[in-house]
Amino acid sequence: MILKGARILVESLLLEGVDTIFAYTGGKVISIFDQLQEFEDRVRLILPRHEQGGTHAADGYARSTGRPGVVIVTSGPGATNTVTGIATAYMDSVPMVVITGQVNLDQIGSDAFQEADVVGITMPITKANFLVRDASEIAYTVKKAFHLATTGRPGPVVIDIPGDVQAQDVSFDYPDTIELRGYKPNMNGHPKQIKSVIGMLKQSRKPLIIAGGGVNLSGATEMVNRLADEKGIPVVCTLMGHGVMPKRSELLLGPIGMHGTLYGNYAVQHADLILALGVRFSDRIVGDGAGFAPKAKLVHVDIDPAEIGKSIKADLPIVGTIQSVLGDLNKADIPVDSEQWIRELVEYRSAHPLVAEDPKNPGGLAPQRLIQLAGEIFPKETIVVTDVGQNQMWAALFFGFSRGRSFLTSGGLGTMGFGLPAAIGAAVGNPDKPVLMISGDGGFQMNLQELATIRRYRLPVKMLVIDNGYLGMVRQWQELLFEKRYAGTVMDDNPDFAALAEVFGIHGRTLRDAKDAQDVLRELAECEGPMLLHAHVSPSANVLPMVPAGKPLEQVVEKI
Ligand SMILES: Cc1ncc(C[n+]2csc(CCOP(=O)(O)OP(=O)(O)O)c2C)c(N)n1
Numbered sequence: 087m088i089l090k091g092a093r094i095l096v097e098s099l100l101l102e103g104v105d106t107i108f109a110y111t112g113g114k115v116i117s118i119f120d121q122l123q124e125f126e127d128r129v130r131l132i133l134p135r136h137e138q139g140g141t142h143a144a145d146g147y148a149r150s151t152g153r154p155g156v157v158i159v160t161s162g163p164g165a166t167n168t169v170t171g172i173a174t175a176y177m178d179s180v181p182m183v184v185i186t187g188q189v190n191l192d193q194i195g196s197d198a199f200q201e202a203d204v205v206g207i208t209m210p211i212t213k214a215n216f217l218v219r220d221a222s223e224i225a226y227t228v229k230k231a232f233h234l235a236t237t238g239r240p241g242p243v244v245i246d247i248p249g250d251v252q253a254q255d256v257s258f259d260y261p262d263t264i265e266l267r268g269y270k271p272n273m274n275g276h277p278k279q280i281k282s283v284i285g286m287l288k289q290s291r292k293p294l295i296i297a298g299g300g301v302n303l304s305g306a307t308e309m310v311n312r313l314a315d316e317k318g319i320p321v322v323c324t325l326m327g328h329g330v331m332p333k334r335s336e337l338l339l340g341p342i343g344m345h346g347t348l349y350g351n352y353a354v355q356h357a358d359l360i361l362a363l364g365v366r367f368s369d370r371i372v373g374d375g376a377g378f379a380p381k382a383k384l385v386h387v388d389i390d391p392a393e394i395g396k397s398i399k400a401d402l403p404i405v406g407t408i409q410s411v412l413g414d415l416n417k418a419d420i421p422v423d424s425e426q427w428i429r430e431l432v433e434y435r436s437a438h439p440l441v442a443e444d445p446k447n448p449g450g451l452a453p454q455r456l457i458q459l460a461g462e463i464f465p466k467e468t469i470v471v472t473d474v475g476q477n478q479m480w481a482a483l484f485f486g487f488s489r490g491r492s493f494l495t496s497g498g499l500g501t502m503g504f505g506l507p508a509a510i511g512a513a514v515g516n517p518d519k520p521v522l523m524i525s526g527d528g529g530f531q532m533n534l535q536e537l538a539t540i541r542r543y544r545l546p547v548k549m550l551v552i553d554n555g556y557l558g559m560v561r562q563w564q565e566l567l568f569e570k571r572y573a574g575t576v577m578d579d580n581p582d583f584a585a586l587a588e589v590f591g592i593h594g595r596t597l598r599d600a601k602d603a604q605d606v607l608r609e610l611a612e613c614e615g616p617m618l619l620h621a622h623v624s625p626s627a628n629v630l631p632m633v634p635a636g637k638p639l640e641q642v643v644e645k646i
Contacts (some may be wrong), residue, residue: 087257087258087259088255088256088257088258089255089256089257089258090117090121090221090252090253090254090255091221091224091247091251091252091253091254091256092117092118092120092121092252092253093121093258094221094224094225094256094258095118095121095185095224095228095247095252096118096121096122096124096125096129097225097258097260098224098225098228098229098260099129099156099228100125100128100129101260102228102229102232103153104129104154104156105128105129105130106129106130106132106147106156106514106515107122107129107130107131107132107156107157107158108132108134108140108141108143108144108147108155108156108157108158108511109122109131109132109133109140109157109158109159110133110134110136110137110140110158110159110160110164111133111160112159112160112161112164112187112200113160113161113187113200113249114160114161114164114187114188114189114200114248114249114252115158115159115160115161115164115185115187115252117249117252117253118158118185118187118252119131119158130514132510132514132539132543133539133542134507134510134536134539135535135536135538135539136167136533136535136536137157137159137164137165137167137168137171138167138168138170138171138503138507138533139506139507139510139533139535139536139539140157140159140168140171140507141157141167141168141170141171141172141174141175141182141184141507142171142174142501142503142504142507142508142511142533143155143507143508143510143511143514143536143539144156144157144171144182144184144511145171145174145175145180145182145504145508145511146471146494146507146508146509146510146511146512146515147511147512147514147515148175148180148181148182148511149178149180149302149491149494149508149511149512150469150491150494150511150512150515150516151491151515151516152303152305152491153181153515154181154182154183154232154235154236154240155175155180155181155182155183155511156182156183156184156185157171157182157183157184157185158184158185158186159184159185159186159187160186160187160200161186161187161188161189161200161201161202161204161249162189162199162200162201162202163200163202164186164187164200165186165187165202165204165207165246166202166204166207168184168186169207169208169211170499170501170503171501172184172208172211172212172242172244173211173499173501174496174498174499174501174504175241175242176211176212176213176241176242176498176499177496177497177498177499178299178326178496178497178498178499179239179240179241179299179300179303180240180241180242180303181235181236181240181241181242182235182241182242182243183228183231183232183235183242183243183245184208184242184243184244184245185244185245185247186204186244186245186246186247187246187247187248187249187252188201188204188217188246188247188248188249189201189248189249190248190249190250191219191248191250191251192250194248204217204244204246205217205244205246208244211242212241212242212243212244213234213235213239213240213241213242213243214230214231214234214243214244215243215244215245215246216230216231216243216244216245216246217246217248218245218246218247218248218251219248219251220251220254220256221251221252221254221255221256222256222257224247224251225258225259225260225261226261226264227245228245229260229261229264230264230266231243231245233264233266234266234269237271238269238271238389238390239271239388239389239390239393240303271389272389272391272405272406273389273406273407273410274406274407274410275387275404275405275406275410275411275414276404276406277414279402279403279404280404280411280414280415280418282402283361283385283402283404283411283415284415284418284420286359286383286385286402287317287319287359287361287415287420287422288420288421288422289359290358290359290383290422290423290424291358291423291424291426291427292356292357292358292359292381292382292424292427293317293319293320293357293358293359293360293361293422293424293427294319294320294321294322294353294354294357294359294360294361294382295310295313295314295319295320295321295322295360295361295362295363296321296322296323296324296327296342296354296360296361296362296363296365297310297321297322297323297324297327297330297363297364297365298323298324298326298327298362298363298364298365298366299324299326299327299364299365299366299497300363300364300365300388300389300408301323301327301330301363301364301408301490302326302327302328302329302330302364302490302491303364304364304389304407304408304409305490305491306363306364306407306408306409306412306490307329307330307331307489307490308490309408309409309412309413309416310330310331310363310408310412311330311331311332312412312416313412313415313416314331314335314337315335315337316416317420317422317424318337318422318424318425318428319337319361319422319424320337320338320339320353320424320427320428320431321335321337321338321339322338322339322340322341322342322346322350322353322354323338323340323341323342323350324341324342324343324365324368324371324497325341325343325345325370325478325482325495325497326495326497326498327341327364327365328341328482328487328492328493329487329488329489329490329491329492329493330490331488332488333461333486333487333488334486334488336428336432337428339353339431339435340440340483341482341483342354342371342639343368343370343371343372343373343633343639344370344371344373344632344633344634344635345370345479345482345483345629345632346371346631346633346639347440347483347631348434348438348631348642348644349431349434349435349438351633351639351640351642352431352434352438353431354378354379354382354639355379355380355381355639355640356381356430357379357381357382358381358382358383359382359383359385360379360382360383360384360385361385361387362384362385362386362387362400363387363408363411363412364387364388364389364408365386365388366388366393366396366397367393367396367397367398368397368497368498369397369635369636372397372398373633373635373636373637373638373639373641374636374637374638374639375397375398376638377638377639377640378398378638378639379398383401383402384398384399384400384401384402385400385401385402385404386398386400386402386403386404387404387406387408387411388404388405389405389406389407389408390405391403391405440454440483440484441454441630442454442455442458442484443455444624444626444627444628445645446624446626446627447624447626447627449600450600450623450624451597451598451599451600451603451621451622451623451624452600452623452624452627453476453477453480453552453554453621453623453624453627454480454483454484454627455484455600455603456550456552456597456603456607456621456623457480457481457484457485457524457550458484458485458486459603459604459607460485460522460524460550460607460610460611461484461485461486463604463607463608463611464520464522464548464611465520465611466488466489467489467492467519467520468492468519468520468521468522469491469492469493469494469512469516469519469520469521469522470485470487470492470493470494470522470523470524471494471495471504471505471508471509471512471521471522471523471524472493472494472495472504472505472523472524472525473502473503473504473505473506473523473524473525473526473529473530474495474496474500474501474502474504474505474526474529474559475502475526475528475529475557475558475559475560476526476552476554476558476559476562476627476628476629477524477525477526477529477552477558478495478524479559479629480524480552480629481493481495481524482495483629485524494508494509494512496508502526502528502529502532503529503532503533504529504533505523505524505525505529505530505533506523506525506530506533506534506536506537506549507533507536507539508523509521509522509523509547509549510536510539510540510543510545510547513540513545513546513547514543514545520546520548520611521545521546521547521548522547522548522549522550522610523547523548523549523550524550524552525549525550525551525552526551526552526553526554526557526558526559527551527552527553527554527555527577527580527583528556528557528558528577530549530551530583531580534586537586537587537590537592537618538590540590540592540616541590541591541592541616544615544616545616546614546615546616547616548610548611548613548616548617548619549587549616549617549618549619550610550619550621551583551618551619551620551621552621552623553580553583553620553621553622553623554623554624554625554627555576555577555578555580555622555625556572556575556576556577556578556625557574557575557577558575558627559629560574560575561575562628562629562632562646565628565646566634566643566646567634582596582620583618583620584596584618584619584620586618587617587618587620592615592616592617592618593613593615593616593617593618594617594618594619594620595609595610595617595618595619595620596619596620596621596622597619597620597621597622598622603621606619607619628646630643630644630645630646631643631644
């Protein structure tokens with residue numbers, strides 16, 4: 087069958103099962119859009135208002151559904167606008183395929199109109215990227231891109247297609263298989279290593295599981311739950327590992343690291359055996375590497391061998407999927423003697439609880455309490471999407487998550503402006519689940535043009551904008567380390583976000599008083615369409631406890 091390159095691309099995407107594409111048009115992708123129009127009944131095209139928004143939306147779609155997000159943008163500025171979104175997905179190992187238009191082959195390198203070296207620019211932030219030089223390569227490249235994006239350690243892949251390649255007529259034949267030399271992710275942990283873990287667990291009196299983003303990405307939450315419950319092993323998580331266990335489980339001790347709970351960090355520092363699952367031990371988790379988990383033997387399970395030993399030395403490295411390793415461990419009869427350890431942790435926890443208030447502003451509207459209330463009011467299947475900053479950490483600490491893929495956040499890159507568009511992607515991919523976006527006043531203003539996208543597709547996203555009049559997380563650092571010199575962090579002249587939502591055709595409400603919080607949050611949870619709640623919270627609230635960067639986990643600041 088002879089087809090044009092643009093048509094081949096679209097047919098290939100359909101054969102990969104793509105039914106949703108986040109796309110923004112332009113000169114070098116018009117022909118692809120034109121072809122997509124013919125398949126309107128099979129592919130939903132979501133048009134954002136900015137390519138960064140579209141890319142974060144595809145990311146939110148992928149994180150929440152487990153299916154790769156697909157993005158199409160034009161050459162030059164269209165492509166460069168996706169860079170932050172691609173880097174965000176790369177840092178958090180999110181499967182994504184980004185298709186960029188490119189200037190014609192003979193114009194490449196000539197500073198042509200809307201030319202940018204996309205392959206060069208995205209090289210360090212993609213799992214792989216390809217410039218397609220002939221239409222006969224399109225089908226194979228698409229097959230390869232989806233395979234790479236979704237297997238092993240997932241990640242974004244870019245396909246750059248020049249305009250004249252899209253117009254070329256060639257014969258179309260979609261490959262059944264591909265052969266990628268040197269690319270063979272190791273799926274199963276070595277039987278000898280599995281035997282060793284079993285032995286180590288039997289001897290341990292203070293075992294601990296650290297669940298990382300890999301647990302969510304690979305859909306292994308149920309398996310971790312089972313292991314923890316059946317063997318009696320307490321669980322802590324990284325920012326990306328939230329949702330690993332039911333929030334009320336006695337075994338769950340919340341997040342660890344810089345913005346972890348006191349009891350989570352205590353567990354790490356006193357454990358004698360740590361089973362780290364899909365964790366990359368970022369500096370935010372480890373603090374001072376030399377003092378991290380000083381008493382524990384470390385078993386590190388990861389699909390990516392490059393992660394093991396990168397920042398923390400593993401006593402027992404296991405390269406494989408969490409499913410395969412936990413499948414083996416769950417089958418094994420392992421008596422773990424951890425009763426006393428669990429009792430110790432429960433006691434420590436009740437002596438050092440999280441406090442959902444701002445001690446500097448008693449009776450004020452504390453953002454911590456607001457988020458805790460939201461966690462009580464919103465249905466348990468809610469997907470929470472945060473922005474970056476204090477709002478993100480308060481959501482992580484106080485909302486309470488019970489299922490995998492229910493907490494979407496930019497962990498690795500820490501991208502302000504992620505929340506709103508990623509919530510759009512989550513809503514597009516999960517029409518049956520409530521989606522709550524929690525954002526700060528600063529981050530919300532980085533991509534608020536996407537309110538128009540919410541309106542256009544009538545996506546029932548609930549938005550909680552936490553306005554503390556500051557770029558709060560940085561203000562917190564200035565309070566702690568720069569003698570309260572609030573350089574460049576004051577935002578006391580924010581717009582009326584509720585009125586702004588109304589301008590976009592979205593219901594908006596304002597909250598100022600703690601006593602109204604319950605009612606207005608209920609309205610947010612129960613209203614049918616999208617709604618924005620602009621909450622004026624206590625400006626002095628801080629994320630506490632916190633471990634300053636590079637310090638051992640014991641050096642906790644409990645009061646600022
Ligand atoms: C794109 C981007 N620019 C700058 C930063 C640095 N940064 C991290 S948190 C933060 C403050 C966020 O303020 P806001 O959105 O109001 O949220 P809050 O911390 O008050 O909840 C800043 C500026 C960032 N993470 N991302």
